[in-house]
Amino acid sequence: YFPMHYLGFLGVPRRYYELGDTAFIPPSAHTLNEFISVAALIVGFAQVVFIFNLAWSLFKGKRAERNPWRATTLEWQTPHMPPRHGNWGKELPVVYRWAYDYSVPGAAQDFLPQNLPPDQVATFRADEALHAPARP
Numbered sequence: 785y786f787p788m789h790y791l792g793f794l795g796v797p798r799r800y801y802e803l804g805d806t807a808f809i810p811p812s813a814h815t816l817n818e819f820i821s822v823a824a825l826i827v828g829f830a831q832v833v834f835i836f837n838l839a840w841s842l843f844k845g846k847r848a849e850r851n852p853w854r855a856t857t858l859e860w861q862t863p864h865m866p867p868r869h870g871n872w873g874k875e876l877p878v879v880y881r882w883a884y885d886y887s888v889p890g891a892a893q894d895f896l897p898q899n900l901p902p903d904q905v906a907t908f909r910a911d912e913a914l915h916a917p918a919r920p
Contacts (some may be wrong), residue, residue, distance in 0.1 A: 787820050854895040857883045861897050 792798070794813050851860040858879070862871050877899040886894050891905050 787816050787823075791816060791820075856881075856885065856895060856897050858898055861899050 791813055794809055796809055796813055796817075853860075858877060859871075861877065863873075878901075879898045880900060880902055881888070881896065881898055883898055885896060885898075888894075888896055888905060892907070896905060
């Protein structure tokens with residue numbers, strides 16, 4: 785954007801098909817205009833690469849784990865990913881700790897879900913919980 789802003793300071797008019805009699809504009813402005821065009825083509829091509837990568841990841845990419853960020857909040861503990869309407873069905877989960885309770889004394893791991901009962905804290909293995917497949 786800055787090169788176009790600079791051209792505006794030089795007095796180059798915008799949205800003209802042909803610049804015409806503009807002797808007051810230095811020749812370097814034409815070179816800068818060409819640079820802007822090349823940069824716009826490169827940025828446009830990058831968007832094509834981005835859209836391709838997005839579509840490829842969506843249809844052919846590796847499925848994410850149930851809780852890839854090791855979040856402790858309840859939305860990552862739902863039985864179905866993505867959560868369905870109502871999230872939990874007939875029975876709501878019981879919450880035993882604060883949502884951001886990290887580094888719990890006596891816990892083997894730093895990641896403890898909110899709905900993990902206190903008697904299971906010492907034996908909880910985050911790796912097993914993370915790699916559990918999501919229910920369909």
